[in-house]
Amino acid sequence: MTVQTPEHDEAHGGGLGSRLNWLRAAVLGANDGIVSTAGLVVGVAGATDERAALLTAGLAGLLAGSMSMAAGEYVSVSTQRDSEKAALALEKRELATEPQAELVELTELLEGKGLDGQLAREVAEQLTEHDALRAHAEVELGIDPDQLTNPWHAAGASFLAFTVGALLPLLAIVLPPAGQRLWITVVAVLAALALCGWSSARMGAAPVGRAVLRNVGGGALAMAVTYAAGSVLGAVGV
Helix, strand or coil: CCCCCCCCCCCCCCCHHHHHHHHHHHHHHHHHHHHHHHHHHHHHHHHCCCHHHHHHHHHHHHHHHHHHHHHHHHHHHHHHHHHHHHHHHHHHHHHHHCHHHHHHHHHHHHHHCCCCHHHHHHHHHHHHHHHHHHHHHHHHHCCCCCCCCCHHHHHHHHHHHHHHHHHHHHHHHHCCCHHHHHHHHHHHHHHHHHHHHHHHHHHCCCCHHHHHHHHHHHHHHHHHHHHHHHHHHHHCCC
């Protein structure tokens, strides 16, 4: 008689959480690009319908926003990486100078995760014998020494995600005829924001409807405010 084991569809790779975080960051970066650039070009459209002015404003917003996102992400992730490397260096020194104290600490950490005292001690000894630094990094610090955050990757991903998102409202405002630019841009932006909200909710296992409404509502409000401001400034000839 053949015993069939249940099949599992979910992935169990150690980098799954990291990949999901990257994907979520990409969606949020694209969302920022859509909203900020849409608000900018729609605001300018409230004051003028000249394609050159709209293109200039949109390109300036795209470049400024993408560079700002990349620089901010680089600084943030560099700080995180420096902290991770400093924590690993400290752990390495402690393992070299106080190996028994570190073994006791690892045992207590494993007990805190639910292992009984004897088993925790045995596991701690085996992990220490195999790779003491990795054991402490993963159990104590929550760090994988082989997968430290990379600031250049983060900066590049943020730049690309923002640029892709920003291109949508930019193209939507400059390509159609003058009389159709505004409504085509608004429809395209709201549809893209709905997709971003749906994607982020699905990745986070959150309610989809609420995420979509929040995303679309925020984008609509941003465009309404900037369009009103542009219209007022255009009316007074500023």
